[in-house]
Amino acid sequence: MTRSARRSPAASGLGLAALLCLALVAAPRPARGAPRVYDAPAAALHGAAAPAVPPRPPEYLTEDLGWLEVDYHPSTRDRVRPLIARADAFRAELGALLGREVLVAPVEVRIAAVPAELDPLVAGGIDGPATAVSFGALRLAVLSAGPRLGFDPPDLERAFRHALAHLALDEATGGAELPPWFHEGFAVHAAGAGAARRAQRLSVAALRSRLLPLAELEAGLPGAGDAAAPLARAQAADLVRFLVDGDRRPRFALALDQVRAGAPLADALEAAYAATRPELERAWRADVARRYGFLPVLAGSLLLLGLIIAGKLAVQRLRGRRPSPPPAPRRRFRAAPEPRPRPARASTAQLVATLGARHRGDVDGDTDVPKVEHNGQWHTLH
Numbered sequence: 001m002t003r004s005a006r007r008s009p010a011a012s013g014l015g016l017a018a019l020l021c022l023a024l025v026a027a028p029r030p031a032r033g034a035p036r037v038y039d040a041p042a043a044a045l046h047g048a049a050a051p052a053v054p055p056r057p058p059e060y061l062t063e064d065l066g067w068l069e070v071d072y073h074p075s076t077r078d079r080v081r082p083l084i085a086r087a088d089a090f091r092a093e094l095g096a097l098l099g100r101e102v103l104v105a106p107v108e109v110r111i112a113a114v115p116a117e118l119d120p121l122v123a124g125g126i127d128g129p130a131t132a133v134s135f136g137a138l139r140l141a142v143l144s145a146g147p148r149l150g151f152d153p154p155d156l157e158r159a160f161r162h163a164l165a166h167l168a169l170d171e172a173t174g175g176a177e178l179p180p181w182f183h184e185g186f187a188v189h190a191a192g193a194g195a196a197r198r199a200q201r202l203s204v205a206a207l208r209s210r211l212l213p214l215a216e217l218e219a220g221l222p223g224a225g226d227a228a229a230p231l232a233r234a235q236a237a238d239l240v241r242f243l244v245d246g247d248r249r250p251r252f253a254l255a256l257d258q259v260r261a262g263a264p265l266a267d268a269l270e271a272a273y274a275a276t277r278p279e280l281e282r283a284w285r286a287d288v289a290r291r292y293g294f295l296p297v298l299a300g301s302l303l304l305l306g307l308i309i310a311g312k313l314a315v316q317r318l319r320g321r322r323p324s325p326p327p328a329p330r331r332r333f334r335a336a337p338e339p340r341p342r343p344a345r346a347s348t349a350q351l352v353a354t355l356g357a358r359h360r361g362d363v364d365g366d367t368d369v370p371k372v373e374h375n376g377q378w379h380t381l382h
Contacts, residue, residue: 070108098169109140109141109142113146115147122140131147181214199291212232243255
């Protein structure tokens with residue numbers, strides 16, 4: 001009998017289990033769409049069927065605006081109601097930016113009380129520290145009203161506008177694959193909040209000649225904790241601001257129409273703006289230098305200083321025009337009374353003599369009869 005034939009059934013079972021594990025590890029995995037940025041997963045699923053949206057939790061409240069359905073935890077009611085009241089106005093703003101009516105098909109927004117409740121709201125859960133995630137293929141956005149551990153509390157209105165901007169851009173481009181800087185830059189610009197902080201970052205970067213090249217924005221956006229991420233987001237938002245600013249807005253809408261028709265974004269931008277990608281980047285950098293460079297910062301500082309000085313002068317003039325208060329009434333002081341002279345105090349000998357006289361008078365019983373002393377004896381005068 002050979003050695004292999006002597007193996008026990010248990011050893012054979014272990015060998016088969018090991019081979020099965022190796023086969024499972026080596027098996028090809030289903031392809032997944034490349035994610036854009038951490039809070040806007042790819043809308044295109046490369047032919048795969050979109051996962052089913054889990055039913056909303058039974059305790060959630062619902063507001064239906066026709067084009068928008070908002071499901072939210074009851075504890076967030078006071079923060080969600082103002083968002084619902086301003087949802088139609090924000091939809092109109094998105095339509096003006098994109099040059100067409102947007103969010104025509106209904107979209108759904110689910111708002112959890114804490115980040116731990118986000119995973120059950122969407123199939124597959126949520127990876128990373130994001131508290132606001134948009135799913136273009138599902139026409140769904142999930143938000144958390146509370147922060148993750150170690151992060152600042154989220155601005156719920158900003159997250160709401162940010163998520164709807166992602167969904168609107170997906171709809172306007174037909175779910176086409178877009179560069180991360182463009183998708184995230186549009187959402188940040190459309191959300192509107194934080195413009196002053198972004199301008200400050202761009203101003204400092206422009207003064208130090210540290211603006212990121214357009215090709216490096218792709219690497220800076222996904223990592224929210226990277227040092228370059230805030231500057232990359234600020235640049236992406238300002239690039240979109242440059243593309244939609246003033247008379248360039250119709251060209252922006254034309255570029256999106258070409259993307260919707262199947263053209264890559266780079267080709268669509270070159271055709272719509274009649275400029276190559278490097279030329280567009282140079283034009284944007286020149287615009288940044290004018291808006292956030294040394295001269296605008298100096299002019300803004302001088303203007304602020306002038307406003308402070310003017311405010312101080314105005315305050316001084318107002319104080320000078322005020323009527324002076326009436327003089328305080330004078331107090332009349334009475335002269336202090338002159339001290340009265342105190343009688344001189346009797347000496348000790350006088351007090352002893354007086355007390356002795358009183359004592360002798362009490363003993364004799366007759367204090368009115370005069371008496372004299374002679375040879376140690378007292379004699380009454382008659």
